[in-house]
Amino acid sequence: MKMKSMLVAALFLLGATLCFSADVNMGTWKLNDAKSKLNPAMTKNHTVTYEAAGDSVKVSVDGVSPDGKDIHSEWTGKFDGKDYPLTGDPTSDTRAYKRINRHTLNLTGKKDGKVITTAHIVVSANGKTRTVTSHAWDAKGKKITTVGMYDKQ
Numbered sequence: 001m002k003m004k005s006m007l008v009a010a011l012f013l014l015g016a017t018l019c020f021s022a023d024v025n026m027g028t029w030k031l032n033d034a035k036s037k038l039n040p041a042m043t044k045n046h047t048v049t050y051e052a053a054g055d056s057v058k059v060s061v062d063g064v065s066p067d068g069k070d071i072h073s074e075w076t077g078k079f080d081g082k083d084y085p086l087t088g089d090p091t092s093d094t095r096a097y098k099r100i101n102r103h104t105l106n107l108t109g110k111k112d113g114k115v116i117t118t119a120h121i122v123v124s125a126n127g128k129t130r131t132v133t134s135h136a137w138d139a140k141g142k143k144i145t146t147v148g149m150y151d152k153q
Helices: 002-020
Strands: 027-031 045-051 056-064 070-078 082-086 093-102 103-113 113-122 127-136 141-153
Touching: 002 027, 056 093
Parallel strands: none
Antiparallel strands: 027 045, 027 141, 045 056, 056 070, 070 082, 082 093, 093 103, 103 113, 113 127, 127 141
């Protein structure tokens, strides 16, 4: 009987751990224009999707460039702070995500090894909204800041 109780308790703890360890970033996020503070000089990302890709994460982004062209970019890597290739983004060729905590990621985008954008990504405690504060530098070195608010789909 004691062994049975211990097994039930262990299974309960395993189940609870799996439920609470799900990555809050995963899923599809849609831009909430009304709550966002975007700069017209930067790409407007309408939809961002995070999905498992083996032991990595695939991030797909659909948006519109400042000149009105549709953009689709894809990145597959880990949230370990290392650079991984990025395709479809004319401003960056690598991206690195670093997990700060369960709800927070930092992003660094590079072109030819030079940092051209950084972002701080925070998912709300209830997992329903996501705030992306990004910084980029234009050709003259001027810093451009945007705040994108996203709703979980």
